[in-house]
Amino acid sequence: MDRFDDIPEIALAWHRAGKGAALATVVQTWGSAPRRVGSQLAISGEGEIAGSVSGGCVEGAVVAEALDAIEAGKPVMLEYGVSDGDAFAVGLACGGTIRVLVEPVGSVMPEAVLQDLVAARAAREPIAYVTGVDVNRRLVREEYVERFRMDRSGFEDDGQTFVAIHNPPLRLVVVGAVHIAQALVPMARIAGFDPIVVDPRDSFASPDRFPGERLLHDWPDEALRKVGVDTRTAVVLLTHDPKLDDPALEVALASECFYIGALGSTRTHGKRVERLVSRGMTEAQIARIHAPIGLDIGSAGPAEIAVSILAEMLRVLRRGA
Numbered sequence: 001m002d003r004f005d006d007i008p009e010i011a012l013a014w015h016r017a018g019k020g021a022a023l024a025t026v027v028q029t030w031g032s033a034p035r036r037v038g039s040q041l042a043i044s045g046e047g048e049i050a051g052s053v054s055g056g057c058v059e060g061a062v063v064a065e066a067l068d069a070i071e072a073g074k075p076v077m078l079e080y081g082v083s084d085g086d087a088f089a090v091g092l093a094c095g096g097t098i099r100v101l102v103e104p105v106g107s108v109m110p111e112a113v114l115q116d117l118v119a120a121r122a123a124r125e126p127i128a129y130v131t132g133v134d135v136n137r138r139l140v141r142e143e144y145v146e147r148f149r150m151d152r153s154g155f156e157d158d159g160q161t162f163v164a165i166h167n168p169p170l171r172l173v174v175v176g177a178v179h180i181a182q183a184l185v186p187m188a189r190i191a192g193f194d195p196i197v198v199d200p201r202d203s204f205a206s207p208d209r210f211p212g213e214r215l216l217h218d219w220p221d222e223a224l225r226k227v228g229v230d231t232r233t234a235v236v237l238l239t240h241d242p243k244l245d246d247p248a249l250e251v252a253l254a255s256e257c258f259y260i261g262a263l264g265s266t267r268t269h270g271k272r273v274e275r276l277v278s279r280g281m282t283e284a285q286i287a288r289i290h291a292p293i294g295l296d297i298g299s300a301g302p303a304e305i306a307v308s309i310l311a312e313m314l315r316v317l318r319r320g321a
Contacts, residue, residue, distance in 0.1 A: 007051040008121065008166075011042040012114050015105040020045025022066040022104045023114075025131075026053050027162045028155065030081070031096030038153030038164055043102075045070050053100050054080075066102045073107030075133050101162065103131065113137055117166065124168035124230055132160045150318060168232045169194055172313070175220045175248045176239035177205035180263070183306035184236070185213055191310060193234070198223040200244070220248035229255035234313045236293065237262040246275055253285045259316045261293035261309060288321070 007023065014021040024041040041051045041059060043066040053062055058080045069076045081097025103109040109131070116139055120127040126148050128140040144163055147153070153165045170193045174181045177199035185195045198216045199205035205215045216223040220237075229235065235252040237245045240263060249272075252260045262272065269291040276286055294308030295315070 005040070005051070007040040007042045008114060009118050010050045011105055012111075012118050014042065014044040014048070015111060015114070019048075020070045020104070020106075022070050022102055023109060024053055024062050024066055024078075024100050024102045025162075025164060026098055027077075027101045027153075028099040029096060030098075035098070041100075043067070043070075054098065058098070058100075062100055062102065066104075069102045069108075070104045073104055075104070075108045076102045077133055078102065101131065101133070103137075109137060113139060121166055121168070124228070124232065126168065126231065127166050129164040129166065130161060131164065132162050135161050149320065168230070170317075171196065171227075171230075171233045173198060173224060173227060173229070173233060173235045175199070175223075175235070175237045175244060176241075176263075177201070177209060177215070178238050179302040180238050180305050180309075181236075182209060183303040184309055185210060187306055187310050188313075191314070196223075196227055198248075199239070220244050221251045224248055224251040224255075229257045231256045231258055233257040234259035234317075235261070236309060236313075238293075240264060240268075242272070242275060245272070246279075249276065249289070250279065250281070253281060253288060259290065259313050260288050261290040261312065263293050264291060266292060290316070 011021040011023050022043045024043060026035050026037050026039045029037055035053055039053055041049060041053045041062060043049055043063050047063060047067065049059065049063060052059060062078060065076055065078055078100040105111060105114055117127060117129055128144050130140055131137045147163060147165050148167060151165060151167055153163060155162050172188045172193040172195045174185060174195060175198045177197050181197060185197060188195050196214045196216060197205050197210050198220050200217050200219055202217055205217060218226065229252060235257050237248055239245050245262060262269065264272065273286055290312060294305060295312045297308050299305045299308045
């Protein structure tokens with residue numbers, strides 16, 4: 001999946017091309033503001049834009065302020081807000097209030113910081129950009145565990161320091177191109193995951209069964225090593241075949257993926273645990289496996305099971321295991 005939020009990358013390219021650039025970031029919202037905190041708009045010195053900070057209501061005003069900020073080489077904090085009754089006449093068509101921080105690249109946001117941010121994003125490395133009007137701008141990797149897990153940018157308690165969270169896109173690796181996978185993959189894509197379907201059986205993992213999706217016909221353990229499994233990856237095992245599931249489990253359990261789920265009854269999972277113990281897996285490692293997979297919502301049929309799996313993945317992502 002290509003990143004759809006490539007705003008920092010675009011701003012860096014404009015700056016390097018000599019056009020000048022600024023990044024406008026939503027730092028606070030109240031009411032029914034249309035874009036979440038952390039949303040960004042890039043503005044070039046020639047008036048080009050990419051991204052958004054609202055539903056199109058205030059972008060024109062932000063661009064005008066950004067062009068002035070680029071020329072002055074100073075940050076600016078903007079605030080837009082109207083009542084629902086006055087919305088169409090004044091600004092935000094949906095009501096609410098937003099605050100937007102505008103930072104010219106180079107003079108305010110150091111080029112080296114933006115370059116390192118773009119590099120971290122390309123490497124799928126979770127990173128936070130710490131900023132504010134009068135704050136030492138820097139990148140942070142080791143703090144803000146809760147913010148990373150919740151994808152939640154926002155001000156610190158001092159009300160001055162803003163933490164912009166840049167997480168890699170979510171990824172889902174499905175081992176076993178079965179009927180449940182056919183329902184789960186499109187649901188996961190709608191929820192923001194980049195799915196990868198792994199199955200060495202060509203007749204199962206076929207373009208006809210999974211149109212437009214990335215299909216890998218490697219053995220599952222080889223596929224997981226190939227794609228890489230990180231803190232923004234969920235691994236779902238649906239084959240019911242130990243020859244396929246167990247090697248994939250060993251790779252997943254050795255990784256930092258945030259979710260591991262395996263299809264099968266309690267009895268099936270008990271046999272799976274015995275096999276993993278015999279292969280040297282520890283109790284703590286095995287406890288990471290969600291099995292039987294999915295939330296217990298009384299699912300009937302592949303589509304409902306897929307719903308339960310996706311719901312469990314999101315619960316673990318947002319609330320922790």
